[in-house]
Structures are given as C-alpha cells and as structure tokens.
Amino acid sequence: MPDTPVPAPRGTSDSVAPVLEAVGVSKHFEVRNRGGNNAVVRAVENAGIALHRGRIVALVGESGSGKTTVARILGRFYAPTEGEIRLHGRPVAAGGIARRDYFRKVQLIFQDPFGSLNSLHRVRYTLGRALKLHGHARSRREVEDGVIDLLRRVNLTPPEQYLDKFPHELSGGQRQRVVIARALAVRPEVLLGDEPISMLDVSIRLDVLNLLAKLRDEEGLALLYITHDIASARYLCDEIDVMYAGQLVEGGPKEAVIQSPKHPYTRLLLDSSPDPGRSLAAGSASEGLFTATGELGEPPDPADPPTGCRFHPRCPFAMDECRESFPERTEFPDGQWVHCWLHQKGRAHLLAPAPPAQSLKETRP
Numbered sequence: 001m002p003d004t005p006v007p008a009p010r011g012t013s014d015s016v017a018p019v020l021e022a023v024g025v026s027k028h029f030e031v032r033n034r035g036g037n038n039a040v041v042r043a044v045e046n047a048g049i050a051l052h053r054g055r056i057v058a059l060v061g062e063s064g065s066g067k068t069t070v071a072r073i074l075g076r077f078y079a080p081t082e083g084e085i086r087l088h089g090r091p092v093a094a095g096g097i098a099r100r101d102y103f104r105k106v107q108l109i110f111q112d113p114f115g116s117l118n119s120l121h122r123v124r125y126t127l128g129r130a131l132k133l134h135g136h137a138r139s140r141r142e143v144e145d146g147v148i149d150l151l152r153r154v155n156l157t158p159p160e161q162y163l164d165k166f167p168h169e170l171s172g173g174q175r176q177r178v179v180i181a182r183a184l185a186v187r188p189e190v191l192l193g194d195e196p197i198s199m200l201d202v203s204i205r206l207d208v209l210n211l212l213a214k215l216r217d218e219e220g221l222a223l224l225y226i227t228h229d230i231a232s233a234r235y236l237c238d239e240i241d242v243m244y245a246g247q248l249v250e251g252g253p254k255e256a257v258i259q260s261p262k263h264p265y266t267r268l269l270l271d272s273s274p275d276p277g278r279s280l281a282a283g284s285a286s287e288g289l290f291t292a293t294g295e296l297g298e299p300p301d302p303a304d305p306p307t308g309c310r311f312h313p314r315c316p317f318a319m320d321e322c323r324e325s326f327p328e329r330t331e332f333p334d335g336q337w338v339h340c341w342l343h344q345k346g347r348a349h350l351l352a353p354a355p356p357a358q359s360l361k362e363t364r365p
C-alpha cells in the first residue's frame with residue numbers, strides 16, 4: 001500500500017449543501033429476547049450524517065455499532081424510527097420523494113459481491129438491464145455502448161473481455177467492480193458502500209478503493225464508506241465519523257480526527273492501531289483494531305444500552321454526567337466535532353497524549 005493517501009478535493013463540506021443527509025435518525029428494532037419477551041434493540045440513536053458531492057465520508061466503528069443500519073436508513077431499506085432523511089434538502093419520507101426516483105439518486109453497494117449478482121446472468125445482461133430499467137438506453141446499440149462505457153469506468157478493460165462472463169468466471173474484485181458498474185448504470189449522485197472491500201482479497205482491495213476515489217474525483221459522486229478499518233478510511237476518505245453502540249461520538253476532517261481525536265473511544269481505537277497503514281496491507285478488516293476486544297472490552301448490549309454516553313462503562317474518564325445524559329455536540333474551528341462531557345466540562349486536557357518515554361527521560365532533572 002502506498003504511503004500517500006488519495007488527495008481530498010479542495011473545499012470543505014461546510015461550503016455547500018449536502019446531497020444526502022440523515023438528520024437525528026434513530027432505529028429501534030422490536031425483537032423477542034431469549035426468554036421469549038419483547039425487547040427493543042436501540043441500534044441507532046439520534047445520528048446525523050451529511051454526504052456532499054465529490055467527498056467521501058467514512059463511518060467507522062466496531063461490529064454491532066450500527067453502521068449498516070445507518071446505511072440502510074440512508075438507502076431507504078429501513079424507515080427511521082425517529083428523524084428524517086433529506087435528499088437535496090427535501091425530506092424523503094411520507095411521499096416526499098418516490099422510491100423509484102430516490103433509488104435513481106442513491107445506490108447501496110453491499111459487502112458481498114458474490115451474493116449481489118445473479119449467478120445465472122452474464123455481465124452484459126446484468127448491466128444492460130440496469131440501463132434499460134432506468135431509461136438510460138433503449139436500442140440494442142445503446143445498451144451495448146452503455147455497458148461497454150460502464151465497464152471502462154470501473155476499469156474492467158478491455159470491456160469486450162468481460163461482456164459474456166458469468167459471475168463465477170470473475171474474481172472477487174472484478175465482481176465488486178461489476179456491482180459498482182451496475183450501481184453507476186442508474187447514474188446516481190450518492191453511493192453507499194457497506195464494507196465494499198472487506199470480503200475481497202487483500203491484493204485487490206486497493207484497486208477498488210482507488211476506483212471509489214476516481215468516482216469521487218472525476219464524477220463528483222458523494223460516497224459513504226463503511227468500514228471497521230481506520231487504515232482504509234484514512235487512505236480513501238475526506239471525513240471520518242466514529243460510531244459507538246449506536247451513537248455517533250466524533251467526526252470531522254480525517255487528519256484532524258486521526259491526529260487529534262477528541263473522544264476517548266476514538267483515542268482507544270487509534271491507540272490500538274498505531275500504524276493505520278498496517279491493517280489494510282496485513283489482512284482482513286476483521287484482523288484490524290476493532291476486533292482487538294482484549295484491549296477495547298466488550299461493547300454493550302443494544303437491547304439494554306448504558307444510560308447517557310454509551311461508552312461510559314468503558315471510559316477511563318467517566319464522570320457522573322456521562323452516566324446521566326448524552327452530551328451536546330462540541331464543535332471545533334476546523335470542522336471537527338465531538339459528543340463528550342470532557343469538552344463540555346473543561347476537562348479535555350485529560351485526553352492529551354502522554355509525552356513519549358524518551359522525552360520524559362530527557363527533561364528529567
């Protein structure tokens with residue numbers, strides 16, 4: 001993996017209105033627990049996320065933190081229990097925007113390229129059908145040209161080599177490119193990628209990340225990139241949002257979040273991954289820092305989450321306030337933000353990193 005991350009386009013997300021936005025969304029699932037009683041899984045609580053043209057937001061968090069649920073709410077697979085989704089500022093719920101129109105603008109890419117494609121259909125049919133369904137090609141010639149163009153855009157070249165392949169004749173990375181091409185056939189403005197590289201061979205992950213970067217830079221797509229892996233988030237994204245047990249705890253420009261985390265949970269994540277470049281190159285995302293639960297402890301049960309800030313039982317700085325209520329958002333001039341009582345109570349200095357052992361020795365009298 002190269003050292004240099006893909007450069008972010010100029011401008012900040014604050015300067016323009018978001019294409020797609022989740023505003024104060026919660027998702028509660030009603031389930032039956034092991035004892036046969038009704039329970040409510042509080043998968044996402046009052047989350048806000050904004051996706052802008054030509055920018056990629058990473059949503060990171062350990063397994064079960066609610067990332068997929070956020071993507072499914074944004075993709076209109078789930079209706080939020082509370083809050084709303086806005087496309088170009090217009091609420092989408094209750095007839096605001098027809099589902100078909102919505103799916104023309106917003107496409108979701110799943111983790112599993114194997115399960116996402118119909119094994120009985122050749123690439124030509126899969127992509128051609130998507131073009132026809134959305135009215136972007138009619139005649140045989142238009143469909144053929146459109147399919148070839150899509151294959152080129154996802155770097156499956158020469159395209160003729162892929163037209164008549166079945167999914168099982170493609171590698172995992174090629175299949176994921178076909179999945180992305182099918183999403184592009186719709187001409188969306190937003191792509192929601194739910195761990196789009198985690199099931200791919202390590203050797204081809206970087207290619208798919210670079211393809212997503214190209215779609216951002218050259219086509220101005222707004223992207224949500226869901227991952228366990230901070231290394232790939234740092235490589236690809238412009239912003240990183242951190243989710244813990246259904247609550248978005250921190251976010252902002254990626255380097256600000258990585259260099260100067262403002263939430264103890266983000267700090268723990270980063271401390272568990274001293275070299276964020278390593279986990280992408282070394283193996284699967286699940287081998288990265290988020291499964292190092294020995295260090296991070298167990299996440300809470302979403303059917304019985306802790307009160308207040310859900311991180312407080314694992315937080316070394318927990319105060320009474322943390323148990324009582326979830327803090328307001330603290331904003332910083334560079335666009336970084338955090339929900340943490342340390343900042344509300346003037347105790348953020350506790351988060352400052354300890355000086356390295358060497359410099360301690362040097363300054364000792």
Ligand SMILES: Nc1ncnc2c1ncn2[C@@H]1O[C@H](COP(=O)(O)OP(=O)(O)OP(=O)(O)O)[C@@H](O)[C@H]1O
Pocket residue numbers: 029030031041042043061062063064065066067068069070228302
């Ligand atoms: N349809 C559902 N019914 C009941 N509970 C659900 C449903 N979907 C998700 N959950 C629960 O909501 C919580 C958040 O799940 P979600 O899949 O969004 O997390 P995640 O961060 O994407 O995890 P992973 O990284 O493992 O995919 C989990 O406790 C999960 O079990």
